[in-house]
Amino acid sequence: MDVDRLLPTPEAADLIALVREIADKELAPRVDRHEAAETYPEGLFATLGEAGLLGLPYPEEHGGGGQPYEVYLQVLEELATRWAAVAVATSVHTLACHPLHSFGTAAQQERWLPDMLEGRVIGGYSLSEPQAGSDAAALSCKAERTEDGDYRVTGNKAWITHGGKAGFYSLFARTGPGSHGISCFLAPGETEGLSFGKPERKMGLQAVPTTSAHWDGAVLEADRLIGAEGQGLQIAFSALDSGRLGIAACATGLAQAALNSAVDYANQRTTFGRKIIDHQGLGFLLADMAAAVDAARATCLDAARRRDLGRPFSRQASAAKLIATDAAMKVTTDAVQVLGGYGYTRDFPVERYMREAKIMQIFEGTNQIQRLVISRQLTQADA
Known part of the structure; x- marks a missing residue:
């Protein structure tokens, strides 16, 4: 099921519609095959680049999409709902473009940045x-x-x-x-x-x-x-908060995929003459899953909007990464539970979602590091 999004402009709504179309056509039909065979999807990132999806949060004058982070994160989420690995790689590509965009000379930017932001090189x-x-x-x-x-x-x-x-x-x-x-x-x-x-x-x-x-x-x-x-550490650290938001968005999309699968299954499977979603115990579990996904999304977008306004967002980025990735781990685990024995097989995608969720709690700074960042900022606030 598609997420009912609150987007800032009609242009953003059109972009999300385009992303859904591309994701449904190019990602969803291929993900199971490539993930099972552990094969690289040759040509897929070129397709995303041609559609303008690999430089979205960067300025148009350098070949980017000129989109606010609020919109870019929701594009990542849509990609992750279909294929988490592709969304993560897109987020990493965006992170890799940051040093040249933010610290490169005009000559360096003119020479290399357009190919990077237009997706001709990953x-x-x-x-x-x-x-x-x-x-x-x-x-x-x-x-x-x-x-x-x-x-x-x-x-x-x-x-x-x-x-x-x-x-x-x-x-x-x-x-x-x-x-x-x-x-x-x-x-x-x-x-x-x-x-x-x-x-x-x-x-x-x-x-x-x-x-x-x-x-x-x-x-x-x-x-x-x-x-x-x-200046390397300054450059690296300047991008970390934005990178964490990218992973938080990927985790939210992954959790949404798990929720979708669980709800679809619960509406089809019957026990004791009723759909299993109509059993209160399972219905409440699905409700908690939906609330966790909504909370993850809201936390991500709050941090993104602060970033777009030029306000400090480091603590909010760490909170978004922590909340969204922990939510992804719980929601994907619960999705396996909803499907029961079938959820433990590779005939359904939820077991893959559960495996994919674990890394979200580790990269771009472990969730223990996120807690350290948040606690230090709380200490500074009290000083």
Whole structure:
């Protein structure tokens, strides 16, 4: 069932209608096959790019869609309701475009940004390392100056969505000591000396690879540095709140998909001469699921509207990520319960939804990190 959305403009309503049409035509018929076979949907992201869906929250003058975050998040949600892996990869691509858009020079933006925002190349975000996940200041991958003024990159990165498939990576590497010694680079996907590990054997989101990367003395030209040397953590952290909202929207869409499946099943299955949705115990369970999805959506949109107004939204972004992803885990688990034994089989999608929901509580900062962010801001408010 389609969500009854409150959208800010008629243009936004038209966009959502377009997204639903594309998602129903291009995503829904393919998701089960690719997720089961763990195969990449070749050409799908090009289709999304041609439709203008891969640069929505960025300015039109650079090839973006010029949409407020309030609308962009609801597009992500619609995609996630059909295919969570595609929505997550779209969110990561948007995150990967942020450093160049917000910190690149005019020349860099003119050279690279249109292809990125128009979806002709897909981006990956390369911040985490095997021993540096939530602790970004502990990065060890190095970018050292060469005699020619370029950068030679050596080290390992981890947990890269679209690893080996992306056309560019926003790479964070160490150029000096301490937390102020990390820099950001726009690295081409075909860089000589860059190789990728086998895709991780994940619990869910199987159709889009997540890999490690090995930089074996690969050389990046000097103009691939985004911002100033040592500005990397500032660049990375400036995008985290927005990235968390993207994952919160994906989690909300996933929860909506699980709710839809559970309601459809409960309206068809009968026991003791009645539809199972008419049994109060099950009806109340579905009601709690619907309330959780509504609460997740409302929390996401509240944070997005604050962002669109230029107001602080860090605490609200962490709350949205925490609430939406916890809701997705509970709603998908309850959806399996509604379907009973059938929910535990791969004949129905709810078991996949449950597996996909778990990662939502982990990436873009674990939910424990979100609680830390929220609690620290509460302490600051009392000071």
